[in-house]
Amino acid sequence: DAGITQSPRHKVTETGTPVTLRCHQTENHRYMYWYRQDPGHGLRLIHYSYGVKDTDKGEVSDGYSVSRSKTEDFLLTLESATSSQTSVYFCAISAETGDNSPLHFGNGTRLTVT
């Protein structure tokens, strides 16, 4: 399995608090992604990175920010958590884009905002 570690695995937090999720990879892949998964929806892209300090928004980026200061780490921050951000968050990596390099996912972070 690809070397991707997400932390924490589970978190419960209160509305209005900041939360940071971490994704760490040991594959030296260029591309990193943050998705959220909710019942009835496919995985939805929050933000992605195509290199150190190079990031861009996905389809559901409101309320989230990211940072990538090193190849191996991609952080997702909820500046002020809301109940609508209760979800399962997956980090993914790929060496390239397109069909030459599929995504490999971390094992997810279950976030509950009360």
Added chain:
Amino acid sequence: RKEVEQDPGPFNVPEGATVAFNCTYSNSASQSFFWYRQDCRKEPKLLMSVYSSGNEDGRFTAQLNRASQYISLLIRDSKLSDSATYLCVVNPNDYKLSFGAGTTVTVRA
């Protein structure tokens, strides 16, 4: 309209049966297509890429129909271990894959 749509199922089939399901996509310019498998409360894992000519991997066969904008997955000789949710994934551009919500398959003994 969602970019990728799947029948959520569930498809309940006996061991040894064949099960098939489709996924439709809205962006005719999409170039890459994949099937991922996701077990309950686990991360998605790549099952297979889908090529224009269709492709097979053991008991799994994937087909692409560009004219009608759908891809299909067929599982032959179903095993209990095939029980999972199958995610259809389409690449409308290089960075942003679009995921379907998944089709649940349950194989019973």
